[in-house]
Amino acid sequence: MLGIGDDAALLSLPEGQQLVVTTDTLIENVHFPEEIPPEFIGYKALAVNLSDLAAMGAQPRWVTLALSLPEADEMWLEGFSRGFLGLADEYGVSLVGGDTTRGPLSITVQAMGLVPEGQALLRSGALPGDLIYVSGSIGDAGLALSALKAEAQLSAEAYQSLVMRLHKPTPRMALGIALRGLATSCIDVSDGLLADLNHVLEASAVGADIVLQQIPLSPLVRQWAEHHADFVVPATWGDDFELVFTVPAASQQILEQVASRLDVPLSMIGKISAETGLRLFTPAGEAVTVAQTGYDHFGRM
Amino acid sequence: MLGIGDDAALLSLPEGQQLVVTTDTLIENVHFPEEIPPEFIGYKALAVNLSDLAAMGAQPRWVTLALSLPEADEMWLEGFSRGFLGLADEYGVSLVGGDTTRGPLSITVQAMGLVPEGQALLRSGALPGDLIYVSGSIGDAGLALSALKAEAQLSAEAYQSLVMRLHKPTPRMALGIALRGLATSCIDVSDGLLADLNHVLEASAVGADIVLQQIPLSPLVRQWAEHHADFVVPATWGDDFELVFTVPAASQQILEQVASRLDVPLSMIGKISAETGLRLFTPAGEAVTVAQTGYDHFGRM
Numbered sequence: 001m002l003g004i005g006d007d008a009a010l011l012s013l014p015e016g017q018q019l020v021v022t023t024d025t026l027i028e029n030v031h032f033p034e035e036i037p038p039e040f041i042g043y044k045a046l047a048v049n050l051s052d053l054a055a056m057g058a059q060p061r062w063v064t065l066a067l068s069l070p071e072a073d074e075m076w077l078e079g080f081s082r083g084f085l086g087l088a089d090e091y092g093v094s095l096v097g098g099d100t101t102r103g104p105l106s107i108t109v110q111a112m113g114l115v116p117e118g119q120a121l122l123r124s125g126a127l128p129g130d131l132i133y134v135s136g137s138i139g140d141a142g143l144a145l146s147a148l149k150a151e152a153q154l155s156a157e158a159y160q161s162l163v164m165r166l167h168k169p170t171p172r173m174a175l176g177i178a179l180r181g182l183a184t185s186c187i188d189v190s191d192g193l194l195a196d197l198n199h200v201l202e203a204s205a206v207g208a209d210i211v212l213q214q215i216p217l218s219p220l221v222r223q224w225a226e227h228h229a230d231f232v233v234p235a236t237w238g239d240d241f242e243l244v245f246t247v248p249a250a251s252q253q254i255l256e257q258v259a260s261r262l263d264v265p266l267s268m269i270g271k272i273s274a275e276t277g278l279r280l281f282t283p284a285g286e287a288v289t290v291a292q293t294g295y296d297h298f299g300r301m
Numbered sequence: 302m303l304g305i306g307d308d309a310a311l312l313s314l315p316e317g318q319q320l321v322v323t324t325d326t327l328i329e330n331v332h333f334p335e336e337i338p339p340e341f342i343g344y345k346a347l348a349v350n351l352s353d354l355a356a357m358g359a360q361p362r363w364v365t366l367a368l369s370l371p372e373a374d375e376m377w378l379e380g381f382s383r384g385f386l387g388l389a390d391e392y393g394v395s396l397v398g399g400d401t402t403r404g405p406l407s408i409t410v411q412a413m414g415l416v417p418e419g420q421a422l423l424r425s426g427a428l429p430g431d432l433i434y435v436s437g438s439i440g441d442a443g444l445a446l447s448a449l450k451a452e453a454q455l456s457a458e459a460y461q462s463l464v465m466r467l468h469k470p471t472p473r474m475a476l477g478i479a480l481r482g483l484a485t486s487c488i489d490v491s492d493g494l495l496a497d498l499n500h501v502l503e504a505s506a507v508g509a510d511i512v513l514q515q516i517p518l519s520p521l522v523r524q525w526a527e528h529h530a531d532f533v534v535p536a537t538w539g540d541d542f543e544l545v546f547t548v549p550a551a552s553q554q555i556l557e558q559v560a561s562r563l564d565v566p567l568s569m570i571g572k573i574s575a576e577t578g579l580r581l582f583t584p585a586g587e588a589v590t591v592a593q594t595g596y597d598h599f600g601r602m
Contacts, residue, residue: 006504007356007488008323008414010421013314021397022309023411025367027404055308064324066367066409096322099409103328107365108400108409110324113309120311187308203307 009096011062017114020058024048028105033148038076040167041107042083047171048190049111050091050112051241054176055188056123058113062096063088068103091173092277121179121186121245123203128274130184130246131267132208133255138193138220140165142237158220169241178258179245186245192236194290198278199243207277210270212288232290248273310397312363318415321359325349331407334449339377341468342408343384348472349491350412351392352542355477356489358422359414363397365390369404394472422480422487423545424504429575431485431547432557433509434567436473439494440522441466443538459521470542479559480546487546493537495591498545499579508578511571513589531583533591547573 013019026045028034046063053060065084069076075196088095093111120257144162146152154162172188179186185204186197193215201208212231225231247255280288314320327346329335347364354361354363366385371375389396395411445463447453455463473489480487486505488497494516502509508532513532526532548556581589 006424008321008359008412010416010423011320011322012418013320015316018311019312019314019320021312021363021365021413023365023367023398023400023409025369025400025402025404027369027402030404052308055313058309062322064322064411066324066326066328066411068328068407099324099325099326099327101326101331103326103331103407105403106369106404106407108324108326110322110323110365110367110411114310117313121308122311229556237385240479265437293515 009062011096013114015185016117018117018120020053020056020113020115020120021110022049022052023108023110024052025106025108036167038079039083041074041147042080043168044091045088045107045109046084047169047241048109049109050087050171050173051169051188052092053111053113054172055121055186055243056113056115057119057176057186057301058181059177060091060093060111060113060173060232062112063093064097064110065095066099066108068101068106068107070102070105093109099283105131106164115180119180121167121183123185123187126185126200126204126206126246126272127248128206128272129249130272131249131252131268132197132210132244132270132272134216135175135195135242135266136240137216137218137221137265138189138217138240138242139234139237141169141239142176142234143221144223145237145239151226162220169239170194171241172243172264173263175243175264178262179243182251182254183245185215185291186243189240189242190238192238194235194278195246195288200244200246201276204272205276207275207279208270209273209279209281211283212280213283214267214269216265216267231266232288305335307345309359310363310365312397314415314539317418319418319421321354321357321414321416321421322411323350323353324409324411325594326407326409330466337468339380340384342533343381344388344469346408346410347385347388347394348470348542350410351388351394351472351474352470352489352491354412355473356403356419356422356487356544357414357416358477358487359416360478361394361414361474362396363390363413365398365411366396367400367409369402371403389422400471415479420481422484422573423479424486424488424501427486427501427505427547427573428505428549429507429573430571431546431554432550432569433498433511433547433573435494435517435545435570435592436476436543436565436567437541438517438519438522438536438542439490439543440538441519442470442540443535444522444525445454453525464519467540470540472542473544476544479563480534480544481551482587483555483559484546484548490541490543490545491539493539494541494545495536495579496527496539499536500535501545501547502579505573508574508576508580510574510580510582512584513581514584515568515570517566517568542601583601
């Protein structure tokens with residue numbers, strides 16, 4: 001109805017739809033280093049919010065942007081806008097409100113989407129016997145970040161092939177929407193696969209048995225895992241923005257059709273059990289003990 | 302439906318209602334000095350957003366909060382929450398989402414409200430002949446801010462009586478809702494009465510004739526204006542969060558009933574004209590020339 005220009009935006013929702021709202025902040029030197037091109041910052045500030053909508057099965061519609069900048073820098077703003085608005089256009093999202101202030105560089109985005117009444121994907125619906133799936137591959141963004149922080153050595157070529165997964169993650173919008181009525185629970189991988197899966201387990205009051213080697217890794221991450229004989233660490237790296245979700249075993253075939261229609265690789269990594277807790281196994285069925293499964297793995301905030 | 306805890310909040314809108322969305326950021330040392338108690342910061346971060354909803358005639362319903370803090374400070378958070386949640390409770394607003402990050406102190410709030418289809422108050426509906434009204438009084442917050450910055454001298458007693466208008470402004474929610482179907486345009490006074498009225502004039506493609514002395518001032522601000530022989534400056538101070546709105550001359554009586562029912566003082570300060578521009582007059586009808594009518598009056602950002 002009305003976008004930027006009045007005291008507030010005025011939005012009309014179609015009947016029978018619910019509103020899905022999410023907000024995320026990116027702060028310089030916390031979420032991204034100073035040297036990141038503004039186009040990537042603009043892109044990612046929106047992408048992480050769209051990913052939250054994808055995890056709810058929502059169709060993205062509107063977004064507001066609160067931008068705090070140390071000084072009005074035309075070049076920076078131009079790059080930022082290209083990244084932000086380019087992604088918004090790609091998904092038909094309208095910028096309906098904003099606030100620009102002078103201050104330390106920080107970006108808060110609120111994204112709003114629609115989902116038919118009662119069809120939102122929640123964290124709380126996983127049931128014992130459900131199969132656990134992950135889209136795409138896990139660990140690319142984390143390995144790129146480790147290389148950026150000089151915690152991992154990568155060839156320039158390898159780094160180049162991974163770094164766009166960190167800077168320009170693809171929100172899994174089409175998959176989220178396709179999972180309506182199919183997935184019993186869903187979350188996006190932002191803190192790390194195991195930590196995010198744990199959120200689902202807690203919300204659903206269930207547990208899970210995971211076969212570590214079934215977690216989908218790209219060739220470079222697999223190489224890293226084999227070299228370090230550690231398949232746990234990649235599962236604790238965040239920022240992949242893939243979807244982790246559960247489906248009843250009976251829906252496996254429909255899910256395979258969805259994966260093929262959308263051309264999104266889906267990997268089954270384990271099963272929900274009534275016994276709470278997250279248990280990791282080798283392909284041979286041996287238990288793997290892990291001290292930490294969360295975002296704190298590398299002492300990040 | 303679902304508040305904090307999933308990837309996003311899930312909200313159901315009643316039929317026949319439109320969603321009104323606004324966002325505002327407060328940053329330390331830009332919008333408030335370091336020494337402000339956290340309770341006032343929490344209160345004001347929400348109040349300025351509720352005021353935007355009031356200016357649209359919306360009933361506030363939901364809010365998200367993105368908070369960036371240099372360190373987890375329990376005492377500070379406790380005070381902030383008391384201010385923020387206390388005001389939210391007062392207006393029946395639910396906190397449905399949030400993001401807390403480590404970084405320079407900054408607060409971004411997005412407030413969402415409801416308005417019956419087609420009844421939102423916009424800036425763009427003022428018509429020639431409409432009367433221009435202001436709620437409450439103007440200038441208290443600005444005079445307190447000037448005193449705080451040592452640009453104005455005030456007795457401690459006088460300062461105390463004004464400073465709560467700066468720190469804990471009252472969003473005019475009930476008035477905004479009562480003006481549905483009555484006001485032809487509306488805006489809240491954040492940048493300064495004249496600057497904000499100018500936004501209405503531009504959006505409505507009309508002009509206005511204002512009698513400066515009819516602008517409602519509290520006794521202390523009136524005293525300041527008389528002492529400095531300047532009735533323009535108080536009309537350029539911001540942060541009052543009163544409503545400025547227009548009504549057809551025929552609605553004057555209904556409006557007086559609204560004012561008396563809500564116990565909100567309303568002052569008629571002038572009239573909309575077809576000739577664009579904002580013209581100021583003395584009570585004797587002499588034109589007053591003003592170089593600047595905006596937020597920049599004191600060289601603030």
